[in-house]
Amino acid sequence: MLSIKNLSATVADKPILKGLTLEVPAGEVHAIMGPNGAGKSTLSYVLTGREGYVVTQGSATLDGEDLLALAPDERAARGVFLSFQYPLEIPGVPGLTFIRTALNAQRKARGEAEVSAPEFLKRAREVAGSLKIDFEMLKRPLNVGFSGGEKKRMEIFQMAMLSPRFLILDETDSGLDIDALKIVAEGVNALRGPDRAMLVITHYQRLLDYIKPDKVHVLAGGRIAATGGPELAHELEAHGYDRWVA
């Protein structure tokens, strides 16, 4: 599925990723943990093509296709989804309108037929119900005036509606209380499947109690410093990152 080889990237000419190599096969969930400033969010933005994140060497491919050569919307149409650490507010655009526009744009890019309005609304009602999102909220401008937790739930809602193949969750647990965390984790777990892979970026082990990873990687100093099973997350929680921080 996702294959990253020797990837280096700069932000404002400052090297952040320094030869990162990572494989996430289809069907697996990998967690990336690391101290502040290690490059966790940079990795998510490099993979999704944000302006200002400049790749200086290495490659990133999704099922063999060069992701780095594609525009952000083309990567989305190939199935790459980033759940933002700080989801943006989109004034004047109702949530449902935004998501339907995105869904149909992706389908168009893939040569698929548009989803009809009744079909879309039916699915939106089902998904909103499972994530305990008030349907009325989806008619309001996306994320405008929403709490941190509501915004995170909207990210998972969008993820479920767009049904991407490769999911990146950037600090999805931040701003969530324990009940919201459970709902979000259930939403994410519902998307696990043999054809999907996930990269879960987090500071804390807590989220991984609910979204159980197949592998845990430590990102420090711009590269993967260690890889292990779920037990590595507990070890990090107990001992911190000092071992890997120069």
Place this chain on the structure above:
Amino acid sequence: MTLGMSLARAIETGDVTVLPGRRDEDWRWTDLRGLVREIPTPAKRQPISGGGQFGGSNPIVLAGGGFDGVIADRSCGGESFVRFVALEGSQHATLGVDIQEGAQCVLLESHEALADGYLSAVDLDINIGRGASLTRIVLADDAESGVNVVTATVTLAAGASFAQTILTTGAKRQRFETRVTHPGQDAKVRLDGAYLIGDRRHADFTTVVTHAGPGGATTQLSKGAVGGQGRAVFQGRIVVEKGADQTDARMGHHALILSDRGEVDAKPELLIHADDVSCAHGNTVGNLNQDALFYARQRGIPEAQAKAMLTEAFVGEVVDRIEHEGAREICRAWVAEKLRGLA
């Protein structure tokens, strides 16, 4: 009406020296004197069919100018459709709008072009009687090579209301000027507009509202987007005369610049000669929020479509304020269509 230094007078006389230009303070950003070297021959009138942008039945059609139209509405609830159609050459049209006491009218006005390189001047003389209301909604679809100056002079009686929304894509030079004599006395004025300017187009919203008596309200919201080498001008002046106490006036102008070479010039002015008033203005010019743009693209919306969506949402606030439901939906669709060409 005295024409003074104006495009209308230049068209009537063929004399380019009476055109206003950049040495005139109110015209420094919309220079006609430097642009127009000669006045083309008067347009030949021709019959025009169809309902125009608003699709109304029996519109008043002023094509090629040269004569006066009059709307004198003595009844209530009237919708009037007016089409100003620019033809090849030069033309000056005038329209008198007389809203009788207590009447409630809607003026649905379109500006269209059937030629290139024309000069067009339009003057509207609007009188709104005691307790009457007029909603004026304008869709302006000028040619990129055309020059069009539309001046509305509006006089309200006590308790009257005037609500205006102008949506335009500009022209080679285009100006919508609205001059309102506001009596106070519970009269209400709303002057809104939105410009969607691309290529080398130019649009100018100039408004002057003079509060002559106490207890009047004015609210203004102008928004717009400028791409290509377009240029937008906003000049909003609110004058509160001595004794016009309890005036409540709010003016907002907010612009998005979508390209490196787009330009927005804004001059909001509050001239207050009374003591007990509440007046405020806000003016912002900026770019599309790049973070929001990336967010939309990450969800799969291509860049041009994402820009159009965010710009439409930005400008949509002006459209949302249109109370006439049918016209509001026509305006919304019009804005969406024009933005597809701009982004």
